[in-house]
Each structure stands twice: as structure tokens, then as C-alpha cells.
Amino acid sequence: MLGSLLQVLYFVALGTLSVAVLEGYLYLHFRFWDKRWLLPIGLLAAVAAGCSAAALVPLGRASLIVSAIATEACLCFVIQYLLRGRFTLPYLLLAPAVIGLLLLIVYPLAFEVSLAFHDLKLNTVMHWSRTGELPFVGVKQFARVFTTSPLSEVTFWQLLLRTLWWTVINVVLHVTGGFALALLLNEVKILRGVYRTLLVIPWAMPQVVAVLALRGEFQAEFGAFNIMLSRLDRWLPWVAKLGIGPVQWLGRHPFLTCTLINVWLGIPFMMVVILGGLQSISRNYYDAAAIDGASAFQQFRMITLPLIKPVLVPAVTLGAVWTFNNINVIYLVTGQAGGSEGADILVSALYKSAFTYYRYSYSAAFAIVIFAILFIVSMAWLKFSKSTESVYG
Amino acid sequence: MVERRAPNLRGLVIHGLILFACLVCVFPLLRIFSVSLRPGDRIISTDLALIPAGASFAAYGKVLKQTNFLLWLWNSLVITVTTSIIGVSLASTAAYAFSRFRFPGSKLGLALLLGTQMIPAGMLILPLFLMIMRLHLTNTYLGMVIAYSVSSLPFSIWILKGYYDTIPRSLEEAALVDGTDHFGAFLRIVLPLSMPALSIAFLFNFTQAWNEYLVARVILTNSLMYTWPLGLFGLQGQYLTQWGMFSASALLVTIPVLGVFLYSSKWLISGLTLGGVKG
Structure with a gap:
């Protein structure tokens, strides 16, 4: 002590x-x-x-x-x-x-x-740490990134596509879920503080605990989700006929499992940001719109969306970068020996290729390629969000 | 407005939806709690009850006695406290320079600080690990402190700069008139006034390092040096998961973290959205 x-x-x-x-x-x-x-x-x-x-x-x-x-x-x-x-x-x-x-x-x-x-790889690392000498190979490592698999099977291009899909689907679900919850919370008069506290728990929990606990719940035999699904089948036989039943979450659908976990983790942040934005919008706009006969949907489109945009755009940018760079969820779910490659995105493959397969130089080249992709995509996004800004004035 | 037509039903539906969302959010916590209470012979079961039959706190005792749980917590604490102290002290002076002075590179520096947030975390782990390995600092506290100490620095600098900006300059000017130099004014006036922001920056550094897994897994291989996330991951092995012990230790770790987060979330969030609001 x-x-x-x-x-x-x-x-x-x-x-x-x-x-x-x-x-x-x-x-x-x-x-x-x-x-x-x-x-x-x-x-x-x-x-x-x-x-x-x-x-x-x-x-x-x-x-x-x-x-x-x-x-x-x-x-x-x-x-x-x-x-x-x-x-x-x-x-x-x-x-x-x-x-x-x-x-x-x-x-x-x-x-x-x-x-x-x-x-620098497993064979040369000892020699390097003793003498500091490394063979120079030029751009060979960069070429290998595109031609050989960073892991054992999945190729770079598959990983790239999966990463883009992962980022898009997660951010879309985060924003939709966060928006829905924030709109609901904004309507509530009583108990708002209590609800808000309970709803930020996924964000507040240590990520390692949250992911490992949920991973346990996705376990095929004794995880809560499959237990619930099989009970549902027993109570409502027609659901079972539709083909809904216990699923091999970790074995057959690792990507879906990771996405569900990450959506659960990411919604509270968006909710808090959007709720803050909603509360800063003056009530007067809505009253005026209601007098003019605008429907709830019109009010949302014409008042809420444009006014929330200055808050939403930075949050989405940040959220997209975080999601793109999210190793934690995927590694914790599939990182054990024998874990699947079916959920890996670029950054988690980078981590595994460096520290599970010990290909250091290869991973360095891979990291630079990933950074270049992230840089190009974010520049394009910044341009895009600037140009839409001018549309809204 | 819509509320006039069916206020009760609408309110009920809203509360119902929110309650369902709350349940989804709390669900894993409840499950961990319930599994941790299961008696040793019924750890693996398809029971979904919150308080299982024959509930006992035996798993908690087992975690404390049979694993190095307390040691892992202690390792985490040493590493985390050290990095937080170092991180906050570096950030406090740097943020003051950005808040009060115009100097060549001040704008560029702030932009670059934001730019560091773009760097994929996975990109830095490899060179840091190789550097630490070459310095023979793997499996040491010092290696971990080095790896962690600047990771939250950019964000801390932004929070503290935002707070310093709200402190009126006239206070320092009065101190200058009274005969102290600029650094003295910073030390005696600005720093004590910034205690709330400093503690938030400290908490942010603390939670970041406390919950970190990926770097620790690479640098610490000796189980006596493990931080708690590594220990917890080990309890949930591929084939032999110690469910009871895993749940008990997970809950023990989560509760203080939740408390700290919920207590500080109001300020943390205002720090997060600061950049966006100021545009």
C-alpha cells in the first residue's frame, strides 16, 4: 500500500x-x-x-x-x-x-x-532490439497491404468496404436513436433527470465491462438474448414459424453482434448532445408555427432540423471518426484465440495484425494507408457539411 | 397543438417508450448483478430472474480471495493517478498560454491539437509499444505512465482554455498592479479560481486511463502487473468463463466509475460541446 x-x-x-x-x-x-x-x-x-x-x-x-x-x-x-x-x-x-x-x-x-x-517482423524484432539494425525494403510493405491479407483470410478491400458500412450504419443508428430519445425526453415534464441518468448509463459504464457483459449475453446457450428468443418461440409458435429463434450470435453473425453492442454504447452520447441542442431552441418558433397551422412533422423539418444542425454536424463528425477508429468493441468481442474475422474493420485488423500476428512493418504501412483514407474521407465530409451549411444560410 | 386532443394517452406512450429505453440501457448491469448473486452450483442456467434462487454474495468473496483482483485495482490506481497528475499539470500551463497570449503559432497550435484527435488510436499503439520495448519498460508502471500521459492532453487543454477564457482579465491586471509578475498572477489567482475545471480535467484523464484496455494489453504481459480491464478479460476466457467471479468483479469496478461519471457528466458534456457552440 x-x-x-x-x-x-x-x-x-x-x-x-x-x-x-x-x-x-x-x-x-x-x-x-x-x-x-x-x-x-x-x-x-x-x-x-x-x-x-x-x-x-x-x-x-x-x-x-x-x-x-x-x-x-x-x-x-x-x-x-x-x-x-x-x-x-x-x-x-x-x-x-x-x-x-x-x-x-x-x-x-x-x-x-x-x-x-x-x-520488422517476429523474426527480426530480437535482432532489432539488440542492435537497432533493420533491413530497408522500400515501398514493398505498402504493396503487400493491398495484395496480402492483414489477417488470415479477409482482404484489404473487404475490410475497407466493411469499415465504411460499419461507420455509416452505426452513425445513422446512433443519430436516429439519439434523436428519438432526445425528442421523447424533451416532451417529458416530470422525472426527466431520472430518465436522463438511466439513459446515459451505457456511455458512463466502463466500455470493457459493458462490452464483455453484453458479449456474455450473446452467448449461444446461456446468454439472455437466446433465452428470450427461445421463450418467445415457446409462447408464440407462429413467431418460430417465421424463422425467428435462437441465433449463433458470436459464431455466425459477429458483425451484427458488434453493431448491436456499438449502437447500444453510442446512442447516449448523441442523445445528450441533441437534447442540449433541442433545449436551446426557443419555444416561440413552435408557437408561431402552430398558429400558422404547421403539422408536427413540418415543425420538425422546418424548425428543429435547421436549428439543431450547428450542434449535430460536429457531433456526427466526431461520432463518425470515433466509430471508424473503434477497436475496442470488435477486439473485445472477437479478439480471443479462435475469434472470428467476420466482424473486423480496418483498425481492428490493424491491431490484430500487429499484436496477434506480429507483423510490425506491415502494420505500420497498413496504419498509414488507413490514416490516408480517414484523412481523405474527413476532408470530403468537411467540404460537404460546409456546402450544406450555405444552403441553410 | 396535439397535446390538447389526447394528453393522457400521449404522455403515457412517451413515458412507456422512455421506460423501455431505460430498461434496455440498464439491462446488462441488472444481468451482471443477478449472475453475481447466483450460488456456485447454479452459475450456468437459463434463469432470467433478477434475484436468483439461493442468492448469495459468495462470488464477491471468491473474487477477493482467489484472484488478484485487488492487486489489479491497485495497479490501475497507481498508473491512473500518476498519469492524471502529469497530464493535468502539463495541460494547465499550456492552456493558460493559449488563453491569454497571442504569439506566433497560437492559432496553428490549437488547430493541431484538434487534429491529433483525428489520428487513429490504433496507429499510435504500435510505435509506442516498440519504443517502450526497446527501452525495456514493458511490464513496468513507468512504461504505462509514459504511454498514457499525453493521450488526454489535447482534450484537457481545450477544456481548461475554455474555462480560463471565462475568468476576467481584470483580476490578473489588479494582481500585476499590486506587484506580482504574470506567472505569479497565474499561480495565485487563475489556478485557484479554476479548481472546478482542473478537477474535471483530472476526472477526464482519470476515466480515460482507468478504462483503457488496448495499450495495457500490449505493454503488460505479466499477470501481476495487470490493470483491472486485463484481469477482467482474463476471467472471461474463451472456454472457461468464471461467470460468477466475472460478474462480481465487473460490478465492483463499474459502480464507482458510474458514480464519478454521473456526478461529473454535466461539466464533461459542456466541455465536449464547447467547441461546437463557439464554432
Whole structure:
């Protein structure tokens, strides 16, 4: 107990110390930017720091020293010639976050790009982690993404189609369900708070728990859904004649199962966003429309939809990106050994090809292809939503 | 309006529909609860009753005694608290820079922060894992803290910037007149006033890291280092699911998370929709 508390304190102290060192380093540059000795002294210090870091780390010594010198030179150049001592405080305030993001987001992305042009897989990973050497293979990995299966059977193009279908069907169902619930909730006068609390539970629950629990309910013999279906058949024989009965959810219909789970998970977010938008629409519009004799549907089309659009468009964009990138649901449902490939979308196939099949370089190239697809689709969507905006004025 | 014609029936239908939706939303929770109460010899049954016959809390005792459940919770807690503290402190100063200063790159920086939300999560896991493996930090707290610490940073910066923007500048100007420097004004005036937003950012960081599964699965392979999602996944194995223990531990984990979320949801949601409303 105490040991772990000390561990937290230790990490926090480590973090604070490194931030303090970085800040002090930057502060000295801002303070003495106009001194002639700053560059030579700084370069010497960078060499010393690079060498001492290289002594600690067993790998990539030369590159450590070179990057320390390059950083110092860049910093001196930027501060002496571009900033000239201005904007000291904002840059000092930003520095820790920016360095964190550079090290843990920008650098990994760059590393991934370089990985995609090399050949790192299960056979070469040990050699790489000892020596840091990797065979260069050019664009071969990118070609393989389109020609060989990321998993064992399903091809890239099947995955792409399935991903688009998955995104569209999920977002449509999220928005429809969220809209319906929000409209209903908006009508209710009493108990609204209680309903709202109960309705956001799927969003509030830890996703791992929710998905694993629902996965259990889809189990063929003892899952609640099949139990209900078989009881329904017993009570109403004509339903059974229609062919509705217990289903091998996980074995035969993994995609349907994942979709149902993800729809259940995603509706509350849309509901909350839309409800917020509905409540900001003034009652007066509806009263005026009612006087003019507009039907409920006309009111919805002419008042609610246009006025909710500024809230809805960002939420749909966000929701679509989340759905496109959703590994959690699919992996938790089908990720175990022997799990089906029938539900995999691009990102979950990416995760499996990296960490179930250990094809690292291949996955890096695959990730870049996926990112390019996402980028193109979102740019097109942004253009589209901008152009519809001008229609509504 | 329609309400005048048949107010009672319409209201009843609406309440009925909403109640049904509520039931669907709560259903898995109720099921976990009921399975966790089943006695050991009747774990697997086609019974749908909420309180099963012969209900007992034995599964809870079994989870605490026979598995490393408490250890998993503790691992999660150490990793999560550390990353949240680091994340919020980095975000608090960065957000202040964005909120109060115009400097070269401020607009671009904010746009890039939003852009990071576009990066597929799966894309970052692989290089992070390889980096951490190469630094020999797999199966350590430090490796997990490194992997998690900046993942919620962009969002935290946006929330905090939004909150700082609502604090009047005149407060800081008064402090400047009284002889402190700008950083002192931030430390003594803006930070204490922002406690609500800071705690929301902390909670956001906390829940993100607390519920994370995919990164943890890659970095932690030793079952003594597992965080609770990994442990829970292990309890629901392919052929031998420990249903009673799985449900009991799932419920134990869910209840505090639900409480925290419902308590903080009002602010979290306003933070989420902030970007949209301000356009």
C-alpha cells in the first residue's frame, strides 16, 4: 500500500524534475538570447549532455549526440533571430506540453513512417532490439497491404468496404436513436433527470465491462438474448414459424453482434448532445408555427432540423471518426484465440495484425494507408457539411 | 397543438417508450448483478430472474480471495493517478498560454491539437509499444505512465482554455498592479479560481486511463502487473468463463466509475460541446 503511494510520488517527482530541468534550460536561452557566447557555450553543453545520455542508454549513441547538438542549434537560431527575446512566458508555459506531445505523438508517428519502409517482423524484432539494425525494403510493405491479407483470410478491400458500412450504419443508428430519445425526453415534464441518468448509463459504464457483459449475453446457450428468443418461440409458435429463434450470435453473425453492442454504447452520447441542442431552441418558433397551422412533422423539418444542425454536424463528425477508429468493441468481442474475422474493420485488423500476428512493418504501412483514407474521407465530409451549411444560410 | 386532443394517452406512450429505453440501457448491469448473486452450483442456467434462487454474495468473496483482483485495482490506481497528475499539470500551463497570449503559432497550435484527435488510436499503439520495448519498460508502471500521459492532453487543454477564457482579465491586471509578475498572477489567482475545471480535467484523464484496455494489453504481459480491464478479460476466457467471479468483479469496478461519471457528466458534456457552440 505505502509502496505504491511512494511509487506515485516518485513518478510525479520524476516528472516535475524533468519539467523543471527543461524549463530552466529554456529560460536561460530566453534570458541570455542577445549574448554572443550563448551559441558556443550551448553547443558545448549539448555535446556534454548528449555524451552523458549516450553513456546511460545502450542504443543509438551517435544519433543521441547528433540530435542534442541539432536541438541546441535550432533553439539558438529560433530564439536569437526569430523571437529575439519576445513571447518568453507563453513559450515557457507551453514547453512541457509541447515536448510531451513531440516525444509521444509526433516522434512515434515519424517512427511509424520509417518503420513502414523497413522490414520488422517476429523474426527480426530480437535482432532489432539488440542492435537497432533493420533491413530497408522500400515501398514493398505498402504493396503487400493491398495484395496480402492483414489477417488470415479477409482482404484489404473487404475490410475497407466493411469499415465504411460499419461507420455509416452505426452513425445513422446512433443519430436516429439519439434523436428519438432526445425528442421523447424533451416532451417529458416530470422525472426527466431520472430518465436522463438511466439513459446515459451505457456511455458512463466502463466500455470493457459493458462490452464483455453484453458479449456474455450473446452467448449461444446461456446468454439472455437466446433465452428470450427461445421463450418467445415457446409462447408464440407462429413467431418460430417465421424463422425467428435462437441465433449463433458470436459464431455466425459477429458483425451484427458488434453493431448491436456499438449502437447500444453510442446512442447516449448523441442523445445528450441533441437534447442540449433541442433545449436551446426557443419555444416561440413552435408557437408561431402552430398558429400558422404547421403539422408536427413540418415543425420538425422546418424548425428543429435547421436549428439543431450547428450542434449535430460536429457531433456526427466526431461520432463518425470515433466509430471508424473503434477497436475496442470488435477486439473485445472477437479478439480471443479462435475469434472470428467476420466482424473486423480496418483498425481492428490493424491491431490484430500487429499484436496477434506480429507483423510490425506491415502494420505500420497498413496504419498509414488507413490514416490516408480517414484523412481523405474527413476532408470530403468537411467540404460537404460546409456546402450544406450555405444552403441553410 | 396535439397535446390538447389526447394528453393522457400521449404522455403515457412517451413515458412507456422512455421506460423501455431505460430498461434496455440498464439491462446488462441488472444481468451482471443477478449472475453475481447466483450460488456456485447454479452459475450456468437459463434463469432470467433478477434475484436468483439461493442468492448469495459468495462470488464477491471468491473474487477477493482467489484472484488478484485487488492487486489489479491497485495497479490501475497507481498508473491512473500518476498519469492524471502529469497530464493535468502539463495541460494547465499550456492552456493558460493559449488563453491569454497571442504569439506566433497560437492559432496553428490549437488547430493541431484538434487534429491529433483525428489520428487513429490504433496507429499510435504500435510505435509506442516498440519504443517502450526497446527501452525495456514493458511490464513496468513507468512504461504505462509514459504511454498514457499525453493521450488526454489535447482534450484537457481545450477544456481548461475554455474555462480560463471565462475568468476576467481584470483580476490578473489588479494582481500585476499590486506587484506580482504574470506567472505569479497565474499561480495565485487563475489556478485557484479554476479548481472546478482542473478537477474535471483530472476526472477526464482519470476515466480515460482507468478504462483503457488496448495499450495495457500490449505493454503488460505479466499477470501481476495487470490493470483491472486485463484481469477482467482474463476471467472471461474463451472456454472457461468464471461467470460468477466475472460478474462480481465487473460490478465492483463499474459502480464507482458510474458514480464519478454521473456526478461529473454535466461539466464533461459542456466541455465536449464547447467547441461546437463557439464554432
